[in-house]
Amino acid sequence: MSSEVIKCLIIGSGPAGYTAAIYAARADLKPILYTGMVPGGQLTETTEVDNFPGYPKGITGPEMMEDLKAQAVRFGTDVRFGMVTKADLKSSPKKIWVDETTELLAETVIVSTGASAKWLGLPNETRLRMSAGGVSACAVCDGFFFKGQEVAIVGAGDTAAEEATYLAKLCKKVYMIVRRSEMRASKAMQNRVKNTPNIEILWDSETEDILGENAVEAVIVKNHKTGESKKIIVTGFFVAIGHKPNTDIFKGQLDMDELGYIQVVGGTSKTNLKGVFAVGDAADKVYRQAVTAAGTGCMGALDAERYLAEIGVH
Numbered sequence: 001m002s003s004e005v006i007k008c009l010i011i012g013s014g015p016a017g018y019t020a021a022i023y024a025a026r027a028d029l030k031p032i033l034y035t036g037m038v039p040g041g042q043l044t045e046t047t048e049v050d051n052f053p054g055y056p057k058g059i060t061g062p063e064m065m066e067d068l069k070a071q072a073v074r075f076g077t078d079v080r081f082g083m084v085t086k087a088d089l090k091s092s093p094k095k096i097w098v099d100e101t102t103e104l105l106a107e108t109v110i111v112s113t114g115a116s117a118k119w120l121g122l123p124n125e126t127r128l129r130m131s132a133g134g135v136s137a138c139a140v141c142d143g144f145f146f147k148g149q150e151v152a153i154v155g156a157g158d159t160a161a162e163e164a165t166y167l168a169k170l171c172k173k174v175y176m177i178v179r180r181s182e183m184r185a186s187k188a189m190q191n192r193v194k195n196t197p198n199i200e201i202l203w204d205s206e207t208e209d210i211l212g213e214n215a216v217e218a219v220i221v222k223n224h225k226t227g228e229s230k231k232i233i234v235t236g237f238f239v240a241i242g243h244k245p246n247t248d249i250f251k252g253q254l255d256m257d258e259l260g261y262i263q264v265v266g267g268t269s270k271t272n273l274k275g276v277f278a279v280g281d282a283a284d285k286v287y288r289q290a291v292t293a294a295g296t297g298c299m300g301a302l303d304a305e306r307y308l309a310e311i312g313v314h
């Protein structure tokens with residue numbers, strides 16, 4: 001087992017992690033960033049990114065992540081492929097194990113492990129998601145590509161309700177597929193959905209299959225009360241059945257809400273442990289945008305820099 005002591009460790013390689021790296025490297029914290037198993041994070045699974053400031057013509061998710069990485073590397077970030085598997089964040093310096101083999105000692109840790117969208121698990125959902133064929137878990141990111149078209153969205157929580165109303169502004173029609181006869185979303189959000197004329201709620205319904213060779217063409221929906229299956233013609237299929245923050249390895253050390261999102265001191269990236277900062281989707285269940293993740297990544301690096309100055313590490 002190798003062991004090294006560093007000033008700043010960044011865990012995760014989405015917009016939050018790379019932005020933290022850009023700021024930390026420029027502040028001479030000599031950060032090491034571990035990418036996790038999906039270098040670039042959730043954005044590597046999207047197609048066009050049209051809403052990140054600075055790209056007037058848009059950019060693909062994977063290209064944008066390459067740009068962010070290149071910018072972090074340019075200032076000296078040591079980007080390493082590997083998965084943090086265990087952490088002792090209460091010790092000082094903090095102890096981190098990577099792929100069970102490397103042990104790192106870090107004065108500060110910036111957690112930017114992100115969140116993963118939950119999927120239904122249907123084979124055609126995976127296929128059309130991977131081939132950018134019109135299956136998405138982010139209406140705000142991808143809704144625009146379905147302007148004037150008919151789409152479906154699965155889910156009945158606040159996210160699904162919010163995304164359905166967002167899509168309804170852009171699309172001709174939105175089918176909302178709800179598995180029970182009621183919604184989990186707040187009453188206010190439910191009312192917004194119910195009062196939007198171009199949203200049709202399909203109650204007690206499950207998605208049986210998604211049809212289409214290269215792009216979504218239709219969805220087979222089964223009403224499990226009547227037993228009836230029907231085909232609805234749509235070109236986009238959105239899944240909004242929740243996200244899971246990638247924070248399991250920090251349970252019992254970092255304060256989290258009941259869903260596993262890391263709790264930070266309002267307006268900062270500070271966690272309950274000194275020297276540990278949480279940024280991006282791992283600490284945000286509301287906004288979940290690349291630009292908000294990048295913004296909090298910046299905050300994480302600035303907070304880490306100030307903490308190191310306070311404890312006299314230069």
Ligand code: NDP
Pocket residue numbers: 119120154155156157158159160162179180183184185240241242243285286
């Ligand atoms: P939730 O866990 O609240 O809701 C998930 C929804 O997906 C539920 O309706 C659930 O159905 C449904 N679902 C789960 N699995 C399946 C499946 N396999 N097939 C079909 N449907 C399924 O997740 P959200 O992302 O909506 O919200 C997460 C948290 O973030 C919540 O606390 C929410 O309040 C909060 N939030 C707040 C916002 C705001 O304040 N503006 C905006 C967005 C989120 P069922 O109800 O039957 O279990």
